[in-house]
Amino acid sequence: MANPSILILAGDGIGPEVMTEVKKVINWFGAKRDVAFDVSEDLVGGAAYDVHGVPLSDETMAKAQEVDAVLLGAVGGPKYDVLDFSVKPERGLLRLRKEMDLYSNLRPAQCFDALADFSSLKKDVVAGLDIMIVRELTSGIYFGEPRGIIVENNERVGINTQRYTESEIERVARSAFELAKRRGNKVCSMEKANVMESGILWREVVQRVHDEEYPEVELSHMYADAGAMQLCRAPKQFDVIVTDNLFGDLLSDAAAMLTGSLGMLPSASLGAPMANGRPKAMYEPVHGSAPDIAGQGKANPIACILSFSMALRYSFDLGAEADRLEAAVEKVLADGVRTADLLGPEGGVPVSTSEMGDKIIEALDASL
Numbered sequence: 001m002a003n004p005s006i007l008i009l010a011g012d013g014i015g016p017e018v019m020t021e022v023k024k025v026i027n028w029f030g031a032k033r034d035v036a037f038d039v040s041e042d043l044v045g046g047a048a049y050d051v052h053g054v055p056l057s058d059e060t061m062a063k064a065q066e067v068d069a070v071l072l073g074a075v076g077g078p079k080y081d082v083l084d085f086s087v088k089p090e091r092g093l094l095r096l097r098k099e100m101d102l103y104s105n106l107r108p109a110q111c112f113d114a115l116a117d118f119s120s121l122k123k124d125v126v127a128g129l130d131i132m133i134v135r136e137l138t139s140g141i142y143f144g145e146p147r148g149i150i151v152e153n154n155e156r157v158g159i160n161t162q163r164y165t166e167s168e169i170e171r172v173a174r175s176a177f178e179l180a181k182r183r184g185n186k187v188c189s190m191e192k193a194n195v196m197e198s199g200i201l202w203r204e205v206v207q208r209v210h211d212e213e214y215p216e217v218e219l220s221h222m223y224a225d226a227g228a229m230q231l232c233r234a235p236k237q238f239d240v241i242v243t244d245n246l247f248g249d250l251l252s253d254a255a256a257m258l259t260g261s262l263g264m265l266p267s268a269s270l271g272a273p274m275a276n277g278r279p280k281a282m283y284e285p286v287h288g289s290a291p292d293i294a295g296q297g298k299a300n301p302i303a304c305i306l307s308f309s310m311a312l313r314y315s316f317d318l319g320a321e322a323d324r325l326e327a328a329v330e331k332v333l334a335d336g337v338r339t340a341d342l343l344g345p346e347g348g349v350p351v352s353t354s355e356m357g358d359k360i361i362e363a364l365d366a367s368l
């Protein structure tokens with residue numbers, strides 16, 4: 001049988017720099033754990049525009065549809081700010097998400113002990129935190145019709161519409177329950193069923209999917225505003241949180257910041273299962289192309305490396321290898337190895353992007 005396939009789209013700015021470190025990790029798993037992937041690389045964002053005049057070529061789009069997982073670095077940069085909206089680097093990313101129909105966006109908020117002091121919350125509130133926000137990504141108020149700015153009674157009116165079909169709610173609910181089964185077996189669904197009809201339907205459908213298909217998973221419901229309070233007050237009460245596109249946008253950003261630097265945050269976007277049973281999938285760090293530090297070897301590669309770890313777990317069913325990689329990251333942080341973004345006010349000597357990658361490889365070696 002062919003090896004599982006990965007398409008690397010490193011993109012712009014620090015994208016290629018952090019992806020170089022991910023490639024070291026991928027090669028390590030091939031050499032030392034006999035976990036081999038067929039890796040191909042292509043262009044996205046400004047890098048693709050420079051060559052093809054578009055931020056994602058049709059050929060690259062077709063490849064992304066065929067592989068088992070896409071790993072994306074970051075896109076964008078000041079050089080491309082002058083471009084027409086239709087060919088901006090970000091459009092490449094949006095095209096991938098839309099055409100692969102990646103409806104389930106996974107954003108973990110995980111607190112590495114060595115960085116617990118970094119949080120804006122008290123150490124004991126976040127130490128050991130490991131939660132996952134599942135945000136519906138392809139529907140809801142960012143897409144609903146009618147939308148626009150119209151004139152009514154001599155003044156302008158801005159309109160957006162929150163709209164969810166039952167099948168859209170069902171599929172993201174399933175995605176959350178499946179995740180919970182591999183984690184803490186607990187899902188909290190968040191909406192505003194007290195004031196929104198789409199929230200009433202959301203609650204009803206999530207409950208039905210639970211009762212019919214996942215009765216063994218513990219399910220609770222919370223109004224999203226109360227959920228935001230609970231996330232700040234006692235985040236460790238949660239395991240998986242499932243919510244709509246708008247609330248998920250806010251809650252996942254807030255939850256992520258419970259644990260520190262942008263350079264640490266991975267994400268996954270999953271779609272429907274393919275013929276081989278694996279979900280359509282794209283993995284990428286939450287951060288952008290960081291033009292302010294690009295080309296200087298300062299970027300923290302951990303967000304991108306942890307995105308690959310999510311690929312091991314959610315695309316390739318290699319949870320034990322993902323645990324190994326995450327433990328290696330934890331070990332390196334515990335040893336005090338820090339890229340510049342992870343240095344506190346007391347300072348210290350930062351390591352470079354490639355030194356951080358090498359330290360993680362050393363820790364992986366030590367895990368054997």
Ligand code: NAI
Nearest residue numbers: 074075076077262263287288289290291292293299300341
């Ligand atoms: P950004 O995430 O690129 O940078 C924000 C700040 O965090 C900067 O000071 C940067 O140096 C720092 N930072 C980000 N990642 C880091 C890492 N791995 N290690 C150390 N420090 C890191 O967001 P910004 O500045 O708003 O956007 C820059 C460009 O990236 C823009 O063109 C924007 O459109 C694009 N962008 C792309 C995204 C993507 O590809 N998914 C997401 C967000 C922005």
Ligand code: MG
Nearest residue numbers: 248249250253
């Ligand atoms: Mg956001």
